[in-house]
Amino acid sequence: MLISTLRRRRHFAAALLLSAAIPLTACGQQRVAASAPSASPSSSPSPSGSGASPYVEPGAHDGAPHYNENNANRRPREMSPANAKDAQREADRIEPVLKRLWKQGKWDPKSVRSAMLALGYKEQRTGPKGEQPGGKLDVRSMEPRYEGDHYVTPEGARIGLHVHSDACVTAFVQKTNYQVQVNGPYMESGCFEPPFGH
Numbered sequence: 001m002l003i004s005t006l007r008r009r010r011h012f013a014a015a016l017l018l019s020a021a022i023p024l025t026a027c028g029q030q031r032v033a034a035s036a037p038s039a040s041p042s043s044s045p046s047p048s049g050s051g052a053s054p055y056v057e058p059g060a061h062d063g064a065p066h067y068n069e070n071n072a073n074r075r076p077r078e079m080s081p082a083n084a085k086d087a088q089r090e091a092d093r094i095e096p097v098l099k100r101l102w103k104q105g106k107w108d109p110k111s112v113r114s115a116m117l118a119l120g121y122k123e124q125r126t127g128p129k130g131e132q133p134g135g136k137l138d139v140r141s142m143e144p145r146y147e148g149d150h151y152v153t154p155e156g157a158r159i160g161l162h163v164h165s166d167a168c169v170t171a172f173v174q175k176t177n178y179q180v181q182v183n184g185p186y187m188e189s190g191c192f193e194p195p196f197g198h
Contacts, residue, residue: 078184079164079167079182079183079184080164080166080167083166084167086163086167087164087167090161090163090169091180091181091182093119094116094159094169094180095171095180097115097119098159098171098178100115101173101178102173102177105175107155107156107157107174107175107178108155108157109139109140109141111157112139112157112159113139116159116161117137121136121137121161122135122137123135123137123138123139124136124138124162136162136163137161138160138190138191138192139157139158139159139160140160140192141156141158142155142156143158154174154175155174156172156174156175157173157174158171160190161191162185162190163182165185166184167182167184167185168182168184168190169181169182170182170192170193
């Protein structure tokens with residue numbers, strides 16, 4: 001009888017921990033249980049009277065709680081109008097070069113870097129103590145992405161050009177297409193948009 005009682009307590013404790021862990025894995029996404037009956041707006045009054053959930057963050061994508069907080073690093077900083085104009089001018093210089101490279105089938109980082117250096121940009125370098133002695137151009141391989149059951153790094157190159165402290169040109173060229181845009185820098189990753197994840 002004592003062993004049976006201990007087993008039940010362990011099963012209860014495990015179920016309790018599991019039920020506490022499931023909401024923590026939601027990553028800021030609002031979830032609705034599949035078995036919960038759907039209620040019409042008139043049958044369940046909301047605390048605010050507007051029909052909106054009290055847990056929805058105003059202005060958040062899909063209304064998920066804490067979305068803005070969880071994704072602050074994925075939003076670029078604001079650009080001043082003058083610096084945005086300078087960044088657009090540089091984007092207009094880069095776009096025809098990427099178009100030419102794309103048509104030629106040259107989207108590897110080495111070819112793209114060479115073409116950008118030919119435009120007069122200097123490559124961003126980091127010294128032995130972390131200092132950056134100049135240069136505003138960063139050319140990288142494409143970001144790896146998960147396909148099937150493993151990560152794959154597609155062919156192509158990404159470009160980040162720091163035009164001003166608050167203005168960047170970001171671009172890519174790959175087999176299927178190319179793109180050039182202007183944006184402010186990201187909090188943790190400079191000109192490049194950070195990958196998804198926590």
